[in-house]
Amino acid sequence: MVDEFLFPSLQAGTVYEEQYPLATALGRPLIARYLVEAAREHGAYAVAHGCTGKGNDQVRIEVGVMALDPDLQVIAPIRDWGMSRDDEIEYGLARNLPINTRASRFSTDENLWGRSVEAGELEDPWLEPPEDAYLWTRPAAETPDAPAYLEIGFERGLPVAINGESIGGVDLISHLNAVGGEHGIGRVDHVENRLVGIKSREIYECPAAIILHAAHKALETMTLSKEQARTKARIAQEYSDVIYNGLWYTAHRADLDAYVQSTQRHVTGEIRLRLHKGGCTVVGRQAPQALYNYGLATYDRQDQFDHAAAAGFIGIYGLPVRTQNQAQPD
Amino acid sequence: MPNDRIVLAYSGGLDTTVAVPWLKEKYGADIVTLTIDLGMVDLETTRQRALSIGAVEAVIVDGRQTLVDEFLYPSLQAGTVYEEQYPLATALGRPLIARYLVEAAREHGAYAVAHGCTGKGNDQVRIEVGVMALDPNLQVIAPIRDWGMSRDDEIEYGLARNLPINTRASRFSTDENLWGRSVEAGELEDPFERGVPIAINGESMGGVDLIGHLNAVGGDHGVGRIDHVENRLVGIKSREIYECPAAVVLHAAHKGLETMTLSKEQARTKARIAQEYSDVIYNGLWYTAHRADLDAYVQSTQRHVTGEVRLRLHKGTCTVVGRQAPRALYNYGLATYDRQDQFDHAAAAGFIGIYGLPVRTQNQAQPD
Numbered sequence: 001m002v003d004e005f006l007f008p009s010l011q012a013g014t015v016y017e018e019q020y021p022l023a024t025a026l027g028r029p030l031i032a033r034y035l036v037e038a039a040r041e042h043g044a045y046a047v048a049h050g051c052t053g054k055g056n057d058q059v060r061i062e063v064g065v066m067a068l069d070p071d072l073q074v075i076a077p078i079r080d081w082g083m084s085r086d087d088e089i090e091y092g093l094a095r096n097l098p099i100n101t102r103a104s105r106f107s108t109d110e111n112l113w114g115r116s117v118e119a120g121e122l123e124d125p126w127l128e129p130p131e132d133a134y135l136w137t138r139p140a141a142e143t144p145d146a147p148a149y150l151e152i153g154f155e156r157g158l159p160v161a162i163n164g165e166s167i168g169g170v171d172l173i174s175h176l177n178a179v180g181g182e183h184g185i186g187r188v189d190h191v192e193n194r195l196v197g198i199k200s201r202e203i204y205e206c207p208a209a210i211i212l213h214a215a216h217k218a219l220e221t222m223t224l225s226k227e228q229a230r231t232k233a234r235i236a237q238e239y240s241d242v243i244y245n246g247l248w249y250t251a252h253r254a255d256l257d258a259y260v261q262s263t264q265r266h267v268t269g270e271i272r273l274r275l276h277k278g279g280c281t282v283v284g285r286q287a288p289q290a291l292y293n294y295g296l297a298t299y300d301r302q303d304q305f306d307h308a309a310a311a312g313f314i315g316i317y318g319l320p321v322r323t324q325n326q327a328q329p330d
Numbered sequence: 331m332p333n334d335r336i337v338l339a340y341s342g343g344l345d346t347t348v349a350v351p352w353l354k355e356k357y358g359a360d361i362v363t364l365t366i367d368l369g370m371v372d373l374e375t376t377r378q379r380a381l382s383i384g385a386v387e388a389v390i391v392d393g394r395q396t397l398v399d400e401f402l403y404p405s406l407q408a409g410t411v412y413e414e415q416y417p418l419a420t421a422l423g424r425p426l427i428a429r430y431l432v433e434a435a436r437e438h439g440a441y442a443v444a445h446g447c448t449g450k451g452n453d454q455v456r457i458e459v460g461v462m463a464l465d466p467n468l469q470v471i472a473p474i475r476d477w478g479m480s481r482d483d484e485i486e487y488g489l490a491r492n493l494p495i496n497t498r499a500s501r502f503s504t505d506e507n508l509w510g511r512s513v514e515a516g517e518l519e520d521p522f523e524r525g526v527p528i529a530i531n532g533e534s535m536g537g538v539d540l541i542g543h544l545n546a547v548g549g550d551h552g553v554g555r556i557d558h559v560e561n562r563l564v565g566i567k568s569r570e571i572y573e574c575p576a577a578v579v580l581h582a583a584h585k586g587l588e589t590m591t592l593s594k595e596q597a598r599t600k601a602r603i604a605q606e607y608s609d610v611i612y613n614g615l616w617y618t619a620h621r622a623d624l625d626a627y628v629q630s631t632q633r634h635v636t637g638e639v640r641l642r643l644h645k646g647t648c649t650v651v652g653r654q655a656p657r658a659l660y661n662y663g664l665a666t667y668d669r670q671d672q673f674d675h676a677a678a679a680g681f682i683g684i685y686g687l688p689v690r691t692q693n694q695a696q697p698d
């Protein structure tokens with residue numbers, strides 16, 4: 001999950017609609033893969049999933065299965081059976097199934113990269129989410145008054161250390177989820193465009209994802225050129241949609257990833273962040289191959305910038321503007 | 331009389347104060363100063379200072395309402411935030427300054443205008459390209475770029491001529507207008523009409539007051555701090571700090587309302603246009619047909635961006651907590667999982683089959 005899905009997504013900067021770091025969506029193609037492998041191992045002719053008929057996950061899993069084994073049938077019981085929740089409970093009790101009959105207020109899903117919450121009162125976008133919708137993160141009023149500072153080390157766009165100590169992906173993400181959650185970081189409240197043609201109001205909790213995306217982006221401000229940053233941002237928007245829409249197992253996604261991997265070649269360095277009262281702020285960045293150059297940037301005596309070149313630059317840069325305003329006055 | 335007057339954009343600070351006698355001596359010209367209030371300026375004090383150091387005329391302009399109507403609110407509607415970090419406070423003021431400079435030059439018969447920008451920043455480009463666009467025959471002089479004086483040299487120059495300068499070194503260089511740089515309480519309710527904010531907590535407010543109020547309230551809650559290593563137009567990266575509470579609050583609210591009222595396709599293209607439009611503003615290309623085209627697109631997207639947004643400001647963060655809109659595309663009957671669910675679940679199987687068909691085809695034809 002971390003190596004093949006989460007960390008490539010982090011490198012790509014894929015955040016759906018600039019709000020949702022894609023936790024659930026990134027897990028589905030892996031689930032599809034395991035379903036197909038299990039079907040082969042156990043000689044099954046079909047696989048089944050528990051997704052509803054109005055969500056994105058049914059598409060993600062079924063398209064994933066179609067890609068990996070087009071001959072495997074997919075059954076979607078919840079979509080097909082026409083039972084309400086009460087009907088399901090009745091059915092289960094009649095068969096002595098170990099079920100929890102107490103109504104849950106919300107519908108949730110979680111994996112390492114985040115927790116999603118929807119339904120119930122959350123379906124009114126005007127209402128603030130009630131505090132008990134949240135599980136992973138403390139409300140700002142109950143977070144420590146003193147901020148926490150973290151240093152994250154990256155190599156080629158991948159986080160490899162916290163506060164100078166090497167740490168593997170699963171542990172790194174878990175640690176950041178814990179620390180971030182304690183400081184109330186990672187709450188997202190978004191009215192989102194689903195693939196199945198409707199808008200829905202979604203709540204997410206994803207402390208590690210938020211922290212890592214902020215850190216990674218800041219390191220890129222030091223190590224990517226302006227042109228790289230512009231195109232990467234456009235690619236990230238496209239790539240986010242591809243992941244969200246269940247198109248993981250496509251050549252298109254592989255192409256986008258090849259582009260991303262190329263951009264990450266020099267994204268190595270350290271980022272310092274401050275976590276405090278629900279806010280995650282980058283406070284320091286350094287990189288051995290940074291494009292930020294003190295001698296060019298400084299206004300002090302070590303200024304190496306060629307100020308005299310500016311007049312010529314402005315003349316040429318502004319020439320089309322001059323020309324157009326003369327030829328096409330408003 | 332023509333050819334002996336220069337209009338200088340005068341802020342009252344060290345650089346432009348020294349520029350007055352320096353321009354007089356170097357060009358043998360009379361200096362007309364122009365001071366514009368874009369939100370944070372004491373016009374009368376600055377005017378007096380300009381006259382005291384030798385300006386033949388000291389023009390003052392209150393540009394705040396024009397800044398809001400023609401620059402800030404269109405930028406808000408467009409969602410233009412440079413490199414997704416900087417709401418473009420300084421950049422949005424420069425084309426207006428260029429316009430006032432050109433107007434003042436015409437009114438006072440000046441052959442040239444002068445600005446106080448350095449030779450390694452973006453503002454020199456923004457102002458000079460703006461002037462080129464509006465009056466290509468007007469000369470532009472850039473004293474700070476040309477005179478080769480260090481800050482200490484400037485202070486020496488100023489003291490020798492008894493100029494009213496502050497010799498205490500300022501740690502940082504700052505620029506402020508309404509949209510960026512600094513009281514009451516936590517929850518805000520912001521109604522919008524066609525993408526423009528019109529009131530706060532039920533009180534109608536014009537743009538200047540609304541932005542001033544949000545800067546105060548936001549600043550009180552620590553909202554609006556930005557720390558960004560940015561790509562300048564002049565080819566270098568620089569580390570910039572911004573404080574823009576109102577801009578951050580309004581962009582968050584506006585975007586929250588757009589999630590209710592724009593379709594997915596509108597949102598995708600608008601985000602791409604906003605990236606382009608942010609660069610256009612940042613790079614001083616306000617007075618171009620390209621910007622006008624982008625704005626025409628933006629205005630079209632804003633037709634139904636009307637509604638209310640509720641925000642919580644707390645300990646440095648600004649969070650949208652509620653949104654409603656009379657023409658929202660969010661539809662409870664389609665979204666809900668309760669008994670009022672009107673979504674056609676049975677249609678999903680056919681949708682998935684067709685949607686996934688190219689994926690199936692490609693994986694069969696081009697296995698890895």
